[in-house]
Amino acid sequence: MAKEIKLMKGNEAIAEGAIRCGCDGYFGYPITPQSEILEYLTAENPYPKTGMVVLQAESETASINMVYGGAALGKRVMTTSSSPGISLMQEGLSYIAGAELPALVVNVVRGGPGLGTIQPSQADYFQTVKGGGHGDYRLITLAPASVQEMYDFVELGFDLAFKYRNPVMLLSDGVIGQVMEKVEVGEYKPRWTNEYIAKTYPWALVGKPESRGHNIITSLQLDPVVQEKVNHKLQAKYKVCEENEVRYETFQTEDAEILLVAYGSSARICQKVVQLGREAGIKVGLLRPITLWPFPKKPLLELSKQVKSILTVEMSAGQMIEDVKLAVECKVPVQHYGRFGGMIPTPTEIFEVLKTL
């Protein structure tokens, strides 16, 4: 079959990716800059075609708890929002992580704190990879840097979510959500049948047959001894995930003396900076973490032996820089350059900082 190329916004690619990968349900609430996702899905109306449920909830709180309910059935369900809405979802995310359910959540990040701005930001890094909700849990976090990745990471996110029985966050921002680029879309994949779910995911609530005891989805353990065991089990799972799921990309790092580290739209801007730097004779390269958790610690440690200095570029006051510093174990100086509150750094201003290193 010939490749099908579409020109679409990042937000629309999320919606298209969901429909085509066999997503069972989307539950969401409007918030800028990601409302196109719900608008696109309601306009496409996939239910008659694929059986995918699309429902506008009364709040982000309800959205994430609808996702919790759907995930408990072994269904591939998702929600999307932007920063303030994602804050409201933290309780639900903690429950989903605690109950070990697979789910996909997309955050098209905007400037904060508070109501903030509706312009792009990356200031939700801490919230995403360091907790957000209560308790010792982790979110597998994918950071798309193109509209193609917005499309591709929906299916990848579901795959990882079910592989680890863990919520997956797609951490995007207003730039990647609003930009329009070419996307190669895949074929329509059928949704999983109820029989397949019952057979493949024995924990799923499918209705208790005579042949087994009842399935319970809960994150409650009244006995701390048991709760500690549950936590050990979660930690063991996270360790496996850290060993197997690190994803990253490098640009011109082979001979780099200065290393830029950036994710998402900042990484796109930094590719331009690498180009400007190379044109000026500066040996600069870029490492782009694709998974923010698990974080690409090993490749960063390796590169730290080669480069003189590292500059992290984030649309925040400096959040990922903490993980970069931990990864390189003080082997090289690490500096931060950031714009925030909805401001996007320009390639030129980053280039000016680069020249001072």
Place this chain on the structure above:
Amino acid sequence: MTEEIIIAGFGGQGVLSMGKILAYSGAMQNKEVSWMPSYGPEMRGGTSNVTVIISDERINSPTLNQFDTAIILNQQSMDKFENSVKPGGLLIYDPNGISAHPTRKDISIYQVAGTDKALEIGNARLSNMIMLGGFLKIKPIINPEFLRKGLEKSLPERHHKLIPDNEKAVEVGKEILVPIHVL
């Protein structure tokens, strides 16, 4: 070939749709494209701009502060973007409502009286396509056949009957281009 373009004006002047038609046409011509709008309150009547990149290679940053070409439709945008044109670059503007005309000597500057001409034709909404015509005259990066395909893709089907008018407006733009300062 990489062409980095900013299109800026008032919301309602067809800034975003001009960019979209350009991006769709580029995509139909098998180029890499990116279309990055300013979004937010300015969508509802304030100033509006869109960064369009058309390239033979993978596009890096979709947001830029320096451009090969600026297409300017109002004074605020002129104030904001005149200095964002790369040396040797191109600035095309609609003189309607412009009080402080561009003064740079290191770039090429052209006027296209899109607003006046569109009113003369009798359809104010075609002004953006007239501006686009001016641009394509100087930088013919899109072949006319792909422009048509781009129009088909970017306009909803109920507006497809307007495609010939849009194409004509592009041709008009090519004719009424006035060089102000050419390198």
Place this chain on the structure above:
Amino acid sequence: MTREEIIKPENLVYSKTKVLTDTVMHYCPGCGHGTTHRLVAEVIDEMGIQSETLGVAPVGCAVLAYNYFDVDIAEAAHGRAPALATAMKRLRPEKFVFTYQGDGDLAAIGTGETIHACNRGENITIIFVNNGIYGMTGGQMAPTTLEGMVTATSPYGREQQFNGHPLKITELVAQLPGTYYVTRQAVYTPALVRRAKKAIRQAFEYQKLNKGVTFVEIVSNCNSGWKMSPVKANEWLEENMLPFYPLGDLKVPEKE
């Protein structure tokens, strides 16, 4: 009579329904939750829908309901049971989906989810146990706490001027076009238990019609939280709760 004679099957007059597990319930002696659980389980058993039923447990005294109902069941965050149930029913519309919630869960923290699930007309059954107090956390004031009632957080009695009015959430949801059947029952006498069971059966039966939420309130006691003996608590319920929360149907389907 020997033990063997007594346990002959033909002498059996009463047994545990199979839709309740063998787990010993943690509810206080005299509490209405145990009876209400049993009624819901009996209805599921008698309708033969154990394998077709999905439940949602709340946060509150009934948080461990998932250990007692022998159906596939999820434990929701506080107040969010109707949101979970909404997704469950939408994704498996052929299943029977019910939530089991208390008054703090359903009428305070979960008011939004309750109202909107009811307003959307989700085809689910909500079992709502109202004892006018937060039982699990030790007897604090609930939205349903009666005026003047002493609780851990209204130690001098609920004051209307300060704490507002007791919330008649059941009357409220009955107003919504998305609810199909709304009724208020109690389980403190055998006759009321039989009536309540009929109502719960009706609520589950109506779920088949896909005509909206079926909502059964059970006005119950909390002898621990109210600091009364079970008998005294039931008397107090009859004298104080029922005048404010009168029993009976609030909304029944119009005859077709």
